[in-house]
Amino acid sequence: MEFLGIEIPLYSWSTVIGSAISGVFLGAIYALVALGLTLIYGVLHIINFAHGSLLMLAMYAVFFLWHLFGIDPYLAMLIVVPGGFLFGYGLQRSVIGKASHGRDEIVLLVTLGVAIVIENAALFLFTANERSVQVPYDLDGIDLGVTFVVWPEIAALAGSLLITLALWSFMTRTDTGKAIRAVAKERQGARLVGINVEHIFAVSFGIGTACVAAAASLLAPTYAVNPQFGYLFVLIAFTIVVLGGMGSFVGALVGGFIIGITEQLGRLFLGESLGLITISVIFILILLFRPTGLFGQKV
Amino acid sequence: MLEVHSLSKTFGGLKAVEDVDLRVGEGEIVSLIGPNGAGKTTLFAMISGFLGPDRGSVLYLGRELAGQRPHQICQWGVVRTFQVVQPFANLSVRENIAVGAHTRIRARSEAMERAGVIARQLGMGAMLDQPAGALTVAGRKRLELARALATEPRLLLLDEVMAGLTPTEVAEVVELVRDIRASGITIFLIEHVMQAVMSLSDRTYVLNQGRLIAEGTPAEIAVTPEVIEAYLGHGAAARFAVQRGGHA
Amino acid sequence: MSDRARVIGWAILATLLLALPLYVTSGRWIDFIELTLFVAVMGQGWNILGGYGGQYSFGHALFFGTAAYLQALLQFRYGLSPWIAMWFALAGSILVASFVGYLSFRYGLRGSYFALITLAFAEAFHVLARSFISITEGGRGVQLALNQDPERAVATFQFNFADDFLKAYGFYYTMVAIMALAYAATWWMERSRFGAQLVAVRENEDAAQALGIDAFRVKMGAICLSAAIMALAGIYYVQKFLFIDPGIAYGPSKSVEALFAPIIGGLGTVLGPLVGALFIQGVGEIAKEFIGMFWQDRPGVDLILFGIVLVLVLGFLPRGLVGLIEDAWRRLVPRAGGDA
Numbered sequence: 001m002e003f004l005g006i007e008i009p010l011y012s013w014s015t016v017i018g019s020a021i022s023g024v025f026l027g028a029i030y031a032l033v034a035l036g037l038t039l040i041y042g043v044l045h046i047i048n049f050a051h052g053s054l055l056m057l058a059m060y061a062v063f064f065l066w067h068l069f070g071i072d073p074y075l076a077m078l079i080v081v082p083g084g085f086l087f088g089y090g091l092q093r094s095v096i097g098k099a100s101h102g103r104d105e106i107v108l109l110v111t112l113g114v115a116i117v118i119e120n121a122a123l124f125l126f127t128a129n130e131r132s133v134q135v136p137y138d139l140d141g142i143d144l145g146v147t148f149v150v151w152p153e154i155a156a157l158a159g160s161l162l163i164t165l166a167l168w169s170f171m172t173r174t175d176t177g178k179a180i181r182a183v184a185k186e187r188q189g190a191r192l193v194g195i196n197v198e199h200i201f202a203v204s205f206g207i208g209t210a211c212v213a214a215a216a217s218l219l220a221p222t223y224a225v226n227p228q229f230g231y232l233f234v235l236i237a238f239t240i241v242v243l244g245g246m247g248s249f250v251g252a253l254v255g256g257f258i259i260g261i262t263e264q265l266g267r268l269f270l271g272e273s274l275g276l277i278t279i280s281v282i283f284i285l286i287l288l289f290r291p292t293g294l295f296g297q298k299v
Numbered sequence: 300m301l302e303v304h305s306l307s308k309t310f311g312g313l314k315a316v317e318d319v320d321l322r323v324g325e326g327e328i329v330s331l332i333g334p335n336g337a338g339k340t341t342l343f344a345m346i347s348g349f350l351g352p353d354r355g356s357v358l359y360l361g362r363e364l365a366g367q368r369p370h371q372i373c374q375w376g377v378v379r380t381f382q383v384v385q386p387f388a389n390l391s392v393r394e395n396i397a398v399g400a401h402t403r404i405r406a407r408s409e410a411m412e413r414a415g416v417i418a419r420q421l422g423m424g425a426m427l428d429q430p431a432g433a434l435t436v437a438g439r440k441r442l443e444l445a446r447a448l449a450t451e452p453r454l455l456l457l458d459e460v461m462a463g464l465t466p467t468e469v470a471e472v473v474e475l476v477r478d479i480r481a482s483g484i485t486i487f488l489i490e491h492v493m494q495a496v497m498s499l500s501d502r503t504y505v506l507n508q509g510r511l512i513a514e515g516t517p518a519e520i521a522v523t524p525e526v527i528e529a530y531l532g533h534g535a536a537a538r539f540a541v542q543r544g545g546h547a
Numbered sequence: 548m549s550d551r552a553r554v555i556g557w558a559i560l561a562t563l564l565l566a567l568p569l570y571v572t573s574g575r576w577i578d579f580i581e582l583t584l585f586v587a588v589m590g591q592g593w594n595i596l597g598g599y600g601g602q603y604s605f606g607h608a609l610f611f612g613t614a615a616y617l618q619a620l621l622q623f624r625y626g627l628s629p630w631i632a633m634w635f636a637l638a639g640s641i642l643v644a645s646f647v648g649y650l651s652f653r654y655g656l657r658g659s660y661f662a663l664i665t666l667a668f669a670e671a672f673h674v675l676a677r678s679f680i681s682i683t684e685g686g687r688g689v690q691l692a693l694n695q696d697p698e699r700a701v702a703t704f705q706f707n708f709a710d711d712f713l714k715a716y717g718f719y720y721t722m723v724a725i726m727a728l729a730y731a732a733t734w735w736m737e738r739s740r741f742g743a744q745l746v747a748v749r750e751n752e753d754a755a756q757a758l759g760i761d762a763f764r765v766k767m768g769a770i771c772l773s774a775a776i777m778a779l780a781g782i783y784y785v786q787k788f789l790f791i792d793p794g795i796a797y798g799p800s801k802s803v804e805a806l807f808a809p810i811i812g813g814l815g816t817v818l819g820p821l822v823g824a825l826f827i828q829g830v831g832e833i834a835k836e837f838i839g840m841f842w843q844d845r846p847g848v849d850l851i852l853f854g855i856v857l858v859l860v861l862g863f864l865p866r867g868l869v870g871l872i873e874d875a876w877r878r879l880v881p882r883a884g885g886d887a
Contacts, residue, residue, distance in 0.1 A: 047659045047663070095858065098862055099858050099861050099862025099863075101862075104658050104659050105658045105659055105662060106861055108603070108659045109603065109810065110857075110858055110861050110862070112605070112803075112857075113855070113857035113858035113861065114858060115854075116803065116853065116854035116857070117850075117851050117854035117855055119850075120847035120848070121847070121851050123845075123850075124846070124848055124851065231799060235667065238663055270678075271678070273674060273686075274674060274678035277674040280667045280668070280671035281671065283663070283667040284664060284667050284671070287654075287656060287660055287664045287667070288654045288656070288664075291660060349753070349756075349757075368756070369753075369757055370757075370758075370759050370760050370761045370762070371761075373756075373758060373759035374759050378758065378759075379757050380757075381753070381754065381757070385754035386751075388751075389750060390746065390747075390750060394746075397743060398743055398747040398755065398758055398760070399758045401759075402760075404740075405740055406740075407738050407739060410740070410743070446754075446758060447757075450758055
């Protein structure tokens with residue numbers, strides 16, 4: 001059928017459901033990325049524009065581990081996640097923390113600057129060519145009738161949920177986790193009870209980056225990476241976090257799934273290129289009409 | 300000049316302002332006092348357009364202010380200062396005041412001139428080219444006042460303009476306020492500094508937990524039992540009465 | 548520094564720019580200066596909203612791209628003269644700015660949220676430009692027909708095949724004219740009531756409102772003026788390069804280019820974007836030369852440097868290079884008597 005001059009195909013229900021299901025798998029990864037972003041926002045009140053480029057960097061790391069040493073991308077998580085944590089910790093401690101004082105727009109610009117440096121460093125070092133990891137099992141999977149899910153997708157969903165669970169336990173059970181939540185809630189108070197706030201900031205940023213690194217491992221078997229990869233992700237990640245509510249764990253998860261499904265359905269009905277506009281539209285609408293998102297706290 | 304009828308505002312479950320009636324006559328200095336959290340600033344916010352009331356009306360020279368936007372209310376001649384001073388930190392003192400002057404003056408040079416005149420009237424001539432961010436608390440309060448005056452108001456709403464000032468500084472500002480009234484501007488002020496309230500006000504309203512509990516001259520309300528209780532707790536008025544009786 | 552000293556400074560600069568062909572013959576240098584002015588103009592556009600208005604936009608390409616597309620498409624599809632199309636391009640850009648401004652300011656979006664929504668709009672238009680192929684030619688882009696008749700050079704606003712002077716300097720002087728317009732507008736705005744009110748809104752919106760300023764109207768004025776200047780840059784781009792596509796029009800590169808110059812140069816000053824543009828173009832050239840010596844030409848080096856400079860300036864030079872120069876000036880030129 002036609003709508004505003006665009007052909008909107010009428011698909012069968014099974015196609016639509018199949019698309020939605022693949023949206024769930026995609027959403028799981030989005031949720032993981034968003035989790036890192038919302039944690040960073042919740043604790044540091046920073047909207048981390050560099051988040052996408054960190055994802056891109058992690059994907060390159062996974063690629064080179066596979067390309068140079070033959071390490072399977074899922075195994076690479078064992079290297080990339082701690083590495084990501086350290087990188088994020090260092091980045092916050094030495095760059096972002098030092099340069100960010102004053103209004104939050106300034107901080108946003110600082111993270112933009114970092115993103116630009118990372119993206120162009122990647123462009124310079126790795127060139128614009130796409131790199132992709134080839135795994136032998138990326139075409140096998142399970143037949144669900146309405147759609148065929150390949151192992152990487154299943155691994156992505158499982159991995160995401162496991163990591164989210166691990167993060168949740170960390171935040172609620174460990175001392176560091178509690179310290180992080182304390183700082184997120186009441187910065188000055190946390191300082192007064194002796195918590196090293198700068199350290200906690202850096203740890204939180206590190207965890208956020210580690211999440212992204214994990215997501216990179218999960219994405220690698222399916223997606224090719226190029227220096228622009230991060231930029232495309234940034235808007236999606238922000239949309240999820242704003243939709244779910246800045247600083248809300250649950251929001252990031254729910255938001256991730258909603259956006260994942262919306263994107264796939266958007267692609268299905270509006271085509272590859274126009275489908276992406278659903279993200280921008282959702283983002284704009286949320287910012288205008290419900291900036292606190294679904295689960296966020298009203299400031 | 301100003302008539303407030305049944306003004307009310309509720310936030311969630313909290314009744315910040317409940318059914319307040321008051322009036323400010325032309326040329327008067329009227330003060331609004333009450334313990335912290337009584338709702339005084341909320342009341343000011345509603346009169347100056349920063350908050351919309353849930354119920355009631357605010358009439359200024361016969362015009363309804365409730366629901367109007369702050370800049371419009373200022374254009375009509377009602378200007379407020381803020382409890383926590385809000386200078387334009389990166390602008391000079393002169394530029395700050397000129398912003399106020401621009402409400403009535405279009406040309407930049409004229410506005411800057413006028414800013415200089417007002418600054419000198421308030422004793423700030425020496426600081427004209429300093430950035431507002433560099434001023435002391437007292438300086439900032441005075442700047443806030445100067446800015447407001449530059450808009451040529453007929454009604455000036457002062458929100459705790461004496462807060463944070465030393466007794467000497469308070470005395471200076473009291474004089475200033477008197478001069479401002481003498482120049483024809485009506486003043487409605489929120490204050491905690493009793494020295495100022497007593498010496499300045501023609502009349503005083505007392506707000507407690509959102510409701511008006513007393514009205515009268517400063518001398519009258521100082522001995523009103525409800526007022527004493529609001530500040531000093533339940534039973535305090537009776538205790539004072541007994542004490543006074545004991546000393547008689 | 549007094550206003551008179553400033554005017555003299557600008558007059559000297561204007562003379563230098565106008566008389567350029569007299570002392571610069573290398574085409575490469577002309578191109579360099581022309582490109583620097585281009586960046587300086589976009590930077591000034593961003594500066595109006597971001598520097599003076601305090602509203603940081605991450606999607607300024609929106610205003611560039613809309614004007615560019617209108618300029619290109621009206622010529623491409625309807626054979627309109629570029630001199631007429633440009634008015635539509637300008638109007639279109641301002642219209643889009645009003646739309647975005649209305650939504651953002653009406654709903655009280657400030658700070659980071661405003662930055663993000665401008666990004667979202669730019670991306671949305673990016674996607675729309677790619678998708679509505681029947682209108683915009685999609686990813687293929689719009690290629691304008693090259694005019695090879697020297698007689699029609701001015702009429703078609705294309706100087707590549709004009710007579711010698713226009714061929715060498717036509718677009719250069721176009722850029723100078725645009726810059727003069729944009730910078731004069733900014734200079735005037737800075738000294739007007741509108742400018743004072745805009746800056747007040749930036750410093751403290753509530754206080755400004757209490758003093759009678761309609762913050763919404765002021766911000767709308769700022770975003771429209773800002774868009775108009777970006778539009779001029781877009782119109783120039785189309786006439787010079789005769790090509791526009793979704794990536795160039797609405798992609799992140801123009802948005803980022805627009806904000807580098809004023810932030811590095813000095814937000815909220817007339818000179819800032821120019822100094823910033825000079826700095827980044829200069830550093831960029833040096834970097835490319837340097838890299839070209841050791842590796843082959845690889846893209847990205849200049850942007851790495853710009854990103855680093857951006858972070859450094861944000862962290863340690865909040866008033867930008869102009870602030871640095873002003874501080875140095877104040878130390879070297881002590882005022883006699885002055886503001887005791």
